[in-house]
Amino acid sequence: MNKNQKKNCELCGRMNVKTTVHHLLPKEEGGLFGPTAHLCIPCHKQIHALYTNKEIAARLTTVENLRRDESLNKFIKWIRKQPADTIPRTKKSTIRKKGKR
Numbered sequence: 001m002n003k004n005q006k007k008n009c010e011l012c013g014r015m016n017v018k019t020t021v022h023h024l025l026p027k028e029e030g031g032l033f034g035p036t037a038h039l040c041i042p043c044h045k046q047i048h049a050l051y052t053n054k055e056i057a058a059r060l061t062t063v064e065n066l067r068r069d070e071s072l073n074k075f076i077k078w079i080r081k082q083p084a085d086t087i088p089r090t091k092k093s094t095i096r097k098k099g100k101r
């Protein structure tokens, strides 16, 4: 498994973004082996900026609940309009034409 593989963000739904693993039940609240979601970096940061682990554990342990939360919902609407490739480009010679769909 490649950690840097580009995927879809499960929260905002943007495609081909770099994702990180979010523990739906925070590790600190006992969710180490619990369910996870793949979230793009901005979404992931936003969740932890808005809520404490305790708040997440109390009412935001599913992607659906996160989406429904008012302040996060506003953020999702905004981030959806942002381009996926906001990550700085790295100079590498491995760039090839990948099949576009």
Ligand SMILES: [Zn+2]
Binding pocket: 009, 010, 011, 012, 013, 014, 039, 040, 041, 042, 043, 044, 079
């Ligand atoms: Zn996202």
Ligand SMILES: [Zn+2]
Binding pocket: 021, 022, 023, 044, 047, 048
């Ligand atoms: Zn997280």
